[in-house]
Amino acid sequence: MEAVKASLSSQPFSSTLNVDVEGGLDISSGRKKVIWPRKSLSKVASARLQSSTVWSSKELAKFSLPAVTGGRQGSSVGMHIRANAAQIMDDVAAPPREEMTIVDVDLGDRSYPIYIGKGLLNQPELLQNHVHGKKVLIVTNSTIAPLYLDRVIASLKDGGNKVEVESVILPDGEQYKSMEVLMKVYDKAIETRMDRRCTFIALGGGVIGDMCGYAAASYLRGVNFIQIPTTLMAQVDSSVGGKTGVNHPLGKNMIGAFYQPQCVLVDTETLNTLPDRELASGVAEVIKYGLIRDADFFEWQEENMEKILARDTSTLVYAVKRSCENKAAVVAADEREAGLRATLNLGHTFGHAIETGTGYGNWLHGEAVGAGTIMAADMSLRLGWIDKDLFNRILSITMRAKLPIEPPSSMDVQLFKSIMAVDKKVADGLLRLILLKGPLGNCVFTADYDVKALEDTLRHFCKS
Amino acid sequence: MEAVKASLSSQPFSSTLNVDVEGGLDISSGRKKVIWPRKSLSKVASARLQSSTVWSSKELAKFSLPAVTGGRQGSSVGMHIRANAAQIMDDVAAPPREEMTIVDVDLGDRSYPIYIGKGLLNQPELLQNHVHGKKVLIVTNSTIAPLYLDRVIASLKDGGNKVEVESVILPDGEQYKSMEVLMKVYDKAIETRMDRRCTFIALGGGVIGDMCGYAAASYLRGVNFIQIPTTLMAQVDSSVGGKTGVNHPLGKNMIGAFYQPQCVLVDTETLNTLPDRELASGVAEVIKYGLIRDADFFEWQEENMEKILARDTSTLVYAVKRSCENKAAVVAADEREAGLRATLNLGHTFGHAIETGTGYGNWLHGEAVGAGTIMAADMSLRLGWIDKDLFNRILSITMRAKLPIEPPSSMDVQLFKSIMAVDKKVADGLLRLILLKGPLGNCVFTADYDVKALEDTLRHFCKS
Numbered sequence: 013m014e015a016v017k018a019s020l021s022s023q024p025f026s027s028t029l030n031v032d033v034e035g036g037l038d039i040s041s042g043r044k045k046v047i048w049p050r051k052s053l054s055k056v057a058s059a060r061l062q063s064s065t066v067w068s069s070k071e072l073a074k075f076s077l078p079a080v081t082g083g084r085q086g087s088s089v090g091m092h093i094r095a096n097a098a099q100i101m102d103d104v105a106a107p108p109r110e111e112m113t114i115v116d117v118d119l120g121d122r123s124y125p126i127y128i129g130k131g132l133l134n135q136p137e138l139l140q141n142h143v144h145g146k147k148v149l150i151v152t153n154s155t156i157a158p159l160y161l162d163r164v165i166a167s168l169k170d171g172g173n174k175v176e177v178e179s180v181i182l183p184d185g186e187q188y189k190s191m192e193v194l195m196k197v198y199d200k201a202i203e204t205r206m207d208r209r210c211t212f213i214a215l216g217g218g219v220i221g222d223m224c225g226y227a228a229a230s231y232l233r234g235v236n237f238i239q240i241p242t243t244l245m246a247q248v249d250s251s252v253g254g255k256t257g258v259n260h261p262l263g264k265n266m267i268g269a270f271y272q273p274q275c276v277l278v279d280t281e282t283l284n285t286l287p288d289r290e291l292a293s294g295v296a297e298v299i300k301y302g303l304i305r306d307a308d309f310f311e312w313q314e315e316n317m318e319k320i321l322a323r324d325t326s327t328l329v330y331a332v333k334r335s336c337e338n339k340a341a342v343v344a345a346d347e348r349e350a351g352l353r354a355t356l357n358l359g360h361t362f363g364h365a366i367e368t369g370t371g372y373g374n375w376l377h378g379e380a381v382g383a384g385t386i387m388a389a390d391m392s393l394r395l396g397w398i399d400k401d402l403f404n405r406i407l408s409i410t411m412r413a414k415l416p417i418e419p420p421s422s423m424d425v426q427l428f429k430s431i432m433a434v435d436k437k438v439a440d441g442l443l444r445l446i447l448l449k450g451p452l453g454n455c456v457f458t459a460d461y462d463v464k465a466l467e468d469t470l471r472h473f474c475k476s
Numbered sequence: 477m478e479a480v481k482a483s484l485s486s487q488p489f490s491s492t493l494n495v496d497v498e499g500g501l502d503i504s505s506g507r508k509k510v511i512w513p514r515k516s517l518s519k520v521a522s523a524r525l526q527s528s529t530v531w532s533s534k535e536l537a538k539f540s541l542p543a544v545t546g547g548r549q550g551s552s553v554g555m556h557i558r559a560n561a562a563q564i565m566d567d568v569a570a571p572p573r574e575e576m577t578i579v580d581v582d583l584g585d586r587s588y589p590i591y592i593g594k595g596l597l598n599q600p601e602l603l604q605n606h607v608h609g610k611k612v613l614i615v616t617n618s619t620i621a622p623l624y625l626d627r628v629i630a631s632l633k634d635g636g637n638k639v640e641v642e643s644v645i646l647p648d649g650e651q652y653k654s655m656e657v658l659m660k661v662y663d664k665a666i667e668t669r670m671d672r673r674c675t676f677i678a679l680g681g682g683v684i685g686d687m688c689g690y691a692a693a694s695y696l697r698g699v700n701f702i703q704i705p706t707t708l709m710a711q712v713d714s715s716v717g718g719k720t721g722v723n724h725p726l727g728k729n730m731i732g733a734f735y736q737p738q739c740v741l742v743d744t745e746t747l748n749t750l751p752d753r754e755l756a757s758g759v760a761e762v763i764k765y766g767l768i769r770d771a772d773f774f775e776w777q778e779e780n781m782e783k784i785l786a787r788d789t790s791t792l793v794y795a796v797k798r799s800c801e802n803k804a805a806v807v808a809a810d811e812r813e814a815g816l817r818a819t820l821n822l823g824h825t826f827g828h829a830i831e832t833g834t835g836y837g838n839w840l841h842g843e844a845v846g847a848g849t850i851m852a853a854d855m856s857l858r859l860g861w862i863d864k865d866l867f868n869r870i871l872s873i874t875m876r877a878k879l880p881i882e883p884p885s886s887m888d889v890q891l892f893k894s895i896m897a898v899d900k901k902v903a904d905g906l907l908r909l910i911l912l913k914g915p916l917g918n919c920v921f922t923a924d925y926d927v928k929a930l931e932d933t934l935r936h937f938c939k940s
Contacts, residue, residue: 146904195655202726207902230694232900233721233732234812257697262666268697269733348698436696438671440610 113329115336117252118344122272126252126336128329132279133163133240136170142274143168143175144236145209149201150179151224152215156242157181159285164215164240178204182220187373189219189259191267197227211236211274217243217290218250218377222268225256229271239273242282244294244328245378248301248335249356251276253343259372263434264364270348278336280329288321288414293378295320295413296359298331300385301338303406304355304446307453309334314405317412354437354457358446359385365431366419375420382415388447391469395461397449405452418473425470577793579800581716582808586736590716590800592793596743597627597704600634606738607632607639608700609673613665614643615688616679620706621645623749628679628704642668646684651837653683653723655731661691675700675738681707681754682714682841686732689720693735703737706746708758708792709842712765712799713820715740717807723836727898728828734812742800744793752785752878757842759784759877760823762795764849765802767870768819768910771917773798778869781876818901818921822910823849829895830883839884846879852911855933859925861913869916882937889934 112129127138148168152161157179165177180200182193201210212235214224221239228237241251257268283291298320302310312334313320319327339356346352363384366375389406392398410417419428437444442459445466449456576593591602612632616625621643629641644664646657665674676699678688685703692701705715721732747755762784766774776798777784783791803820810816827848830839853870856862874881883892901908906923909930913920 191655191659198724198731199726202724202730202898205898205902207904208900209903230721230731230733232730233719233734255697257694260662260666262663266666266696267662267694269694270697434666434669436672438669439673440671 113333115333115340117272117340119254119272119347122254122347124273124275126276126278126340128247128278128280128333128336130280130325130329132277133160133167133281136167136173138275138277139164139167139213139238140170140173140175142236142238143211144274145207145211146175147204147206147210148175148177148213149197149204149206149210150177150213150215151182151197151220151227152179153182153184153217153220155184156216156220160215160240160242160282164213178206182223184216184219185373186219186259186367186377187371189223189372191258191260194223194227194258197223198231201227201231206231206235208232208235211238213238213240214251214273215240215242216246217241218246221246221251222256222265223258225254225271225273226258226268229256229269234271237271237273239276241276241278243286243290244283244332245290245297245376246294247278247280247283247332248294249297249339251278252336252339253353253356254347259368262368263431263436264368264372265436266434278332280325280332283323283328289376289379291321291323292382292414293376296378296381296385296410296415298335299406299409299413300356300358300381301335302453303385303448304358304455305342305453306334306338307451309338310409310452314409317409321414351457354444355446355455357437358448358455359383359388361432361435361437361443361445362387362419362428364435365428366423368431369423369427370420375416379416382410382413383417383419386410386417387419387469387473388445390472391445391461391465392448394465394468395447397447397456402448402452421475423474424476425467425474428470428474577797579797579804581736581804583718583736583811586718586811588737588739590740590742590804592711592742592744592797592800594744594789594793596741597624597631597745600631600637602739602741603628603631603677603702604634604637606700606702607675608738609671609675610639611668611670611674612639612641612677613661613668613670613674614641614677614679615646615661615684615691616643617646617648617681617684619648620680620684624679624704624706624746628677642670646687648680648683649837650683650723650831650841651835653687653836655722655724658687658691658722661687662695665691665695670695670699672696672699675702677702677704678715678737679704679706680710681705682710685710685715686720686729687722689718689735689737690722690732693720693733698735701735701737703740705740705742707750707754708747708796709754709761709840710758711742711744711747711796712758713761713803715742716800716803717817717820718811723832726832727895727900728832728836729900730898742796744789744796747787747792753840753843755785755787756846756878757840760842760845760849760874760879762799763870763873763877764820764822764845765799766917767849767912768822768919769806769917770798770802771915773802774873774916778873781873785878815921818908819910819919821901822912822919823847823852825896825899825901825907825909826851826883826892828899829892830887832895833887833891834884839880843880846874846877847881847883850874850881851883851933851937852909854936855909855925855929856912858929858932859911861911861920866912866916885939887938888940889931889938892934892938 112127112132115126115128117124117126132138150161150164161179168175168177178200180197182188182196212224212228212231214221214237221241225237225239228235239251241247254270254272255268256271257265260266299310299313302313316327320331342353342356359381361384363377363380366380366383367377386407389398389403393400393403407417432443435443439459444457444459445461446455446457447461448454576591576596579590579592581588581590596602614625614628625643632639632641642664644661646652646660676688676692676695678685678701685705689701689703692699703715705711718734718736719732720735721729724730763774763777766777780791784795806817806820823845825848827841827844830844830847831841850871853862853867857864857867871881896907899907903923908921908923909925910919910921911925912918
């Protein structure tokens, strides 16, 4: 552990970048621009989605806006903007110091808010409002602990708040997303006598979120749980929607649960310490939302990809916000993946095969998804479901994001097939895939395709 | 394995007894007698409970009664008797060969029926109606597999039903209710390519039910699941209500999920192969229902304990049915154990300490619960919450059931305390206990007791 710690602290990441969050493009006019929803979203889903842009809770407390308490006021029909920047700015003399966006995930009694903004880890009320009981277990990893653990503990105890905080630090990497490592979380929870009213906090990327979430789902048959995602991948995708779990040596995420957090707290400042490769990995999921359901967002990415990679703050915040809105809408419409939710796995069936086939942790998840998305697009093109122009746009944006556009040479056709055969989306022996079909922003989830196209795609991308 | 089979088949249980089920005492008049609910059951709970006594599904098919499909027609206010023996007997020339009782567990979209009757494993439609998809994984143990596995497989495939059936046979005993053994279920599921539409079937006692249920809850984030309990303990308690999980070396059932089955199939014939010690273990939970909420049932047990132990069929069937009705009512009122459901754990906090302290598998669960119930009764007596007469009745019926009335000599006060400190019912540092209070059939779930009484009870039952 010490060795890991030492090598990480010597990595060349700047921690001095100043974050300059203006709340993103959608509120630049001072009025909420409805960027919402595209064809593939059902009316129910769009009706259930609530989105609001509000100031920090400290600021909001002055105006007694109901939105600040976390957005469980229930849904109403149509796009419901519960507060917008313009309304509030009319009332205050000067703009407040910090801004926060809330995206609500509407799941009935399992609904929760996603708080997005700069410096949210320094707003103790946010965390404290969602902690129940007197005990907290923070699950984090050896990379993130030295960067943010103390800050989260300070936030939890701020103002003399009486809460007992314990933490467990896991090794960093997808290869540690195993039942064996998960047992360390249970061990720590039992040793420190975490009880049914305790709260688990996931502080880290997708691996930590999935493992901590699954530990929370299964410890004492379920305890409270908060997500603090610190990677772009986790902020735009894995921390939202309640999928939790660990890998099995034979397949990714084979053991897990649907288990929703109390809230998701996205402090965009944490992206400042993220390695470039991890940032690009997250971008793979951002691209995905554009492809499956949000053509405008894809076009925005085509204009702004270099600003994302350069970590322009307002660009990043907007990418996170719009990604979370897309994810929240899909999850609200289909929490347990009866159908629609599966579309969020564009490129993932090929990608999971790459991750499993090359050994967990060698390729980052988003890297595998990047190459997997190209494979899915290639297959869609072979089926005649998309045109060559769209394929080329996908290829181009993936390359600009510095993501791989093909699987590693170690993957052969047989390896792909054997791993894909145990994919979670196999039903009654048929492999269902998410494929693009029609103009940009449209996809299908289907087992009704010519298997020759799949064969051809695999053969095209593999040497043997 | 063969040795077990031989010894079991030579046991003096008649398998030629005709089941003479009139649905138990409550329908002996040919009209449903509402035996329901006692003080501790909320009005909501009683309104949600549905119970019906109907003939076998083969017979019912002739009359197109909706009840036969499994009772998910939703709840209505008040006691809803959806079919009763008298109604059907009016329509048929002669009574059908076999009778089946259905107890519905009413949990909204997670509702399911408990089928109770003799020879139900020989009624293939019951199982086939609740299997979804084309693949089934039966999880059983080395004791039960030689006795019933072939029969269940035959039932699943009866009539040329196209379903692929796999099985995994675990070692028998509480000491194998571990994450390590659970991994064998995941391994088998992945190797045999069980997909999201598959069904897991738990064939065995409480350990198998808990492990298979938890595997079903977590494999691919949740697949269908059927309980076929083969011990009295599982039939009257553990198979009903959706508690699943495995033990941690430091505490019982520390890792698990609330996960409801598609149905529970209780074939009372399977009790014919149950060892006497296992039968007595199950009786501990039957006694519990009487003590916590059903004084009439307790009094019936006082009259019938020897007939239960002698395996008188109709007596056993009634004990199972009324136990399931009690459990279903409590679970319907409080699925996730916010409060009321905890009362089902009378004697279990002491009992779990005994099981953990002596090493899983040395004492049967019901044996530990038996001694634990005496300890809880002793503490209730010390608090002045019950009178000496009630305590003596509890002591007497426990002795008649051939259950232990004190913990093993290896348990000392400190060991009890250290294990009870990590009990799931600890909240914010306080140990909540289920204690008897008032006349027979009443209990409380509370942390508001004089700890001296707990100390005195522990010291009374332990040498050091």
